[in-house]
Amino acid sequence: MSGSSSNSADDDTDLAGRVAVVTGAGRSLGKAYAKALADAGAAVVVNDIDGDAAQEVVAEITSAGGRATAVVAPVGSATTADALVDAARSTFGRLDVLVSNAGVLRDRVLWKMSDEDFDAVVDTHLRGTFTCGRAAAVAMREQGEGGRIIVIGSPAGQFGSFGQTNYSAVKAGLVAMTRTWSLELARFSITANVVVPTALSPMTATIPAYAQVYEDYLAGRPIPPEYRKDSALGTPEDVAPLIVWLASERSADVTGQAIGIGGDRLTLYAHPQVLESVDHDGGWSADRIDEAWRGALGEHAQPSGPPRKDTAG
Numbered sequence: 001m002s003g004s005s006s007n008s009a010d011d012d013t014d015l016a017g018r019v020a021v022v023t024g025a026g027r028s029l030g031k032a033y034a035k036a037l038a039d040a041g042a043a044v045v046v047n048d049i050d051g052d053a054a055q056e057v058v059a060e061i062t063s064a065g066g067r068a069t070a071v072v073a074p075v076g077s078a079t080t081a082d083a084l085v086d087a088a089r090s091t092f093g094r095l096d097v098l099v100s101n102a103g104v105l106r107d108r109v110l111w112k113m114s115d116e117d118f119d120a121v122v123d124t125h126l127r128g129t130f131t132c133g134r135a136a137a138v139a140m141r142e143q144g145e146g147g148r149i150i151v152i153g154s155p156a157g158q159f160g161s162f163g164q165t166n167y168s169a170v171k172a173g174l175v176a177m178t179r180t181w182s183l184e185l186a187r188f189s190i191t192a193n194v195v196v197p198t199a200l201s202p203m204t205a206t207i208p209a210y211a212q213v214y215e216d217y218l219a220g221r222p223i224p225p226e227y228r229k230d231s232a233l234g235t236p237e238d239v240a241p242l243i244v245w246l247a248s249e250r251s252a253d254v255t256g257q258a259i260g261i262g263g264d265r266l267t268l269y270a271h272p273q274v275l276e277s278v279d280h281d282g283g284w285s286a287d288r289i290d291e292a293w294r295g296a297l298g299e300h301a302q303p304s305g306p307p308r309k310d311t312a313g
Contacts, residue, residue, distance in 0.1 A: 013248040016041030019092040020247060021084045023075050023132060024102030026053030028201040029152070029236040033099050036240035037247060038066035043092040046070045047084055047102065067092065075102045075128030081135035094143060097247045098136040100129040100174075101152045105203055107163045121166035126173050133177075133192075137185060146189030148247050151178045153194040153258060158269055159306040175258050179271070182256030191255035193246055196269065197239040198232045198262030228263030238263060275300040 020037045024030040026048030034044045038061040046061075046068055048054040054070040061068040069091045073080040088095040104124045106117035133149055140147030156164050157171025174194060181192035200223065205214040213227055217235070227233040242261045245251055260267035278292045 012250045013244060014041050015097075015244070015247055018042045018096040018247070019045070019088045019094050020097035020099060021045040021047065021088055021095065021132070021136070022099040022101060023047045023084070023128065025057055025099075026050045029197060029199060029239060030099075030101040031057050032236035032240045033101060033243045034068070035061060036237070036244050037097070037099075038064070038068060040244045040248070042097065042247065043067035043088075044069075045084055045087045045091070047075070047080075048072065049074045074124070075100075075132060076123040078131045078135070080128075081131035084132060085135045085139045089139065095136060095139045095147070096145075097148045097150065098132060099150045099152070099243060099247075100132050102128055103152070103203070105164075105206065106166060107206065108165075109163050110165050113165055118166045122170055125167075125170035126177075129174055130177065133181060137181070137188075137190060140185075140190050141188050144188075146252075147191075148251075149178070149181060149185070149190065149192040150243060150246050151175075151192070151194045153196040155196060155198060155260070155306060158196065158258070160304050162305075178258075179256045186255060189252070191246070191251065193251075193255060194258040195239070195242055195246065196258055196260035196267070197236075198260065198265075199234050199236050199239050201236065204233075223263070229265070232260070232262040232265035232267070234263035242266075275302075 015037060018041070020042045022030055022034040022037065022044060025034040025046045030048070034046050034057055038044050044061060044067070046054050046057045049072065051070070051072040054072055058068040058070045069087055071084055071087045073083060075081070085095055102124055104120055106120050108117055129151055136147065136149060151174050153174055154167065154171040156168040157175055161168050178192045178194050185192060200210065200214050200217045204210050210233065213223065213233070217223060223234060239261050242259060246254065258269040260269060276297055278296050280288055
């Protein structure tokens with residue numbers, strides 16, 4: 001992602017001459033990402049399984065003076081990943097940015113979740129990001145000018161989420177995978193970061209607490225301030241500026257991070273860290289482990305689920 005240097009923040013977030021692939025870009029958050037990247041000057045490969053939706057996004061971008069092309073295919077296979085990279089390079093000459101956004105939900109509590117429910121979510125989110133990330137990394141390394149890999153996470157991957165064994169697992173896995181890529185790709189000036197959005201979308205609409213807010217949003221009503229602040233819940237367009245920033249030169253020194261955004265809130269998530277440790281000469285018995293837990297360790301135990309409003313930062 002080489003280019004002339006500038007002291008202007010506006011110039012450094014200008015994506016003119018750059019090319020991005022956005023998976024799952026036919027609607028909602030992915031569509032907002034694709035359009036924001038195009039508005040910032042990037043050419044965009046719009047990927048979705050819905051051909052009409054993908055072509056509509058392409059039409060919106062091109063009618064506004066931007067450049068875009070569509071690739072209609074489900075992510076997961078290496079074939080699709082290679083097709084996305086090939087589309088970027090054959091149509092626009094290069095690849096600078098990958099936004100791995102495509103996703104599905106198959107919510108069930110553990111004892112009702114089928115193998116098919118689990119595999120569908122793993123194949124789309126985890127395998128799809130892996131194959132697309134691998135193909136993008138190969139292309140970016142060949143170009144020798146750096147690049148940006150942006151992976152879309154979820155609060156479910158940070159805290160767990162009732163009824164979402166599959167979804168929580170893949171979103172947590174994406175964070176670990178992206179941090180690994182940040183280590184492996186650093187010497188090639190390729191950054192890898194996770195965006196954790198909290199925005200109204202068809203997925204959010206499945207959460208009972210937000211169902212009415214989503215319906216009101218679709219009807220054109222503003223999101224109440226308490227949701228934007230207390231729940232960090234906004235529109236897909238509220239998330240898109242973080243995608244643009246991470247795609248730009250301004251974030252060239254930012255890698256391996258999980259950054260949340262939604263409504264009025266921007267959040268940096270912690271890496272997993274050791275809370276406390278205890279050593280015992282000769283190893284441990286069950287009784288000694290219990291003693292250590294009741295003493296030094298147990299007081300540091302963390303609850304499952306997201307922070308309560310009265311404790312959230």
